[in-house]
Amino acid sequence: MEAKKGEIASNKNPKKANLLDHHSIKHILDESVTEIVKSMGYPEDVRLSNIRLLIGTIIIIIALFAQFYNKKFPENRNFLIRCIILYPSSSTYIVFNGILQLIIYIKEKKAILFTYPPTGSFHTTGLVITSKLPRFSDKYTLIIASADPESISAKPPVEFTKSVTQWFTKEGVLVEGLFWKDVEDLIKKYAEETKKSK
Template sequence: MAKEKGELKEGEKGGDEKLEAKDDVKIDKWDGTALKNALDDKVRKIFTEKYKYVECHKLMDIRLTICVTAVSAAMFALVYDYLNPFPASKFVLITCVLTYFALMGVLTLYTTFIEKGIFLVAKHTDPIGMDPTKVFTVTSVLKRFDDNYHLSIEYNDGKPGSKTIEASFTKSVANWFDENGVLTDRFENDVNALHNQLESGKKTN
């Protein structure tokens, strides 16, 4: 007998089930780095896909620029020394080596005092240009051998004279992952609550 329209073969899933399976985030729950990356990626997805904010890559671009410049100095030293063998390349090698280590120092200071764990800067621009651009700066911390994930969001509505407010929470990752290592909707609910607190003008610590 011919298969009726809408009938599924054995083992075949419907479209909604396929989408749900595709969206599931499953990781090794004993891997702290994987846990943090999964949670950070979920926060980024909530802000860019659910709220339709635009991610600003300025912080990452600056870091990449520093790294590329340092690597370029090292590569230039390598090529120059190949074309002009030591000792003819001595002063160029010294300059490039000092430049490389100086830039690595700059990179360390930059990631420590400027990035400070920031993994997302999201902006919301009024489509008609009447309201100023709102900025959300998101930071997270999950220390090694610790199950407590700290999420902090700073918010500035862009109005002249307005102050940046902050909301945060610290919870065990066990609240959000099931026994199979799948990220549940509870995490998105917590992030949404934090977002809504900021938009309502409330500040939490």
């Protein structure tokens, strides 16, 4: 695993964040977490992303239909009003937009990654990786939980909260080795919890 880490680190340019922008810091950390988890044998589960893309595409098609109706604004006013109130296309637009928001609110929440179980694993559930970096705070929280909390193989979530100053230089370069070790240790902790409880 150490050799693999070295290969990954040497093949890339250093990741640099704007230390004054918490979105930039969180983006780099989240992106690194995704790489680490996938390199540890957890394939990414993109089903939810694909559903969101499909619903988003339908919403855009409906909006384009209303936008590019063959008459200009004052003349198409009645058509637009009917679209909003009566026509199935507008109710479809509202329904699909509502479904999209529901998926984001209920299922996705603050998750940065959904995975399948590792290949050859006896577990039937993958992981949900969630992160938090509150505004005006240096405390980054990473949470690893089961993708299916109702499953028999689902275990209690594990997490850590650490200051981002431990992983970045003064120039904003991510010290990947340190961050990699912390994330890897958390994944191992989750796996150990699984073994202990069996």
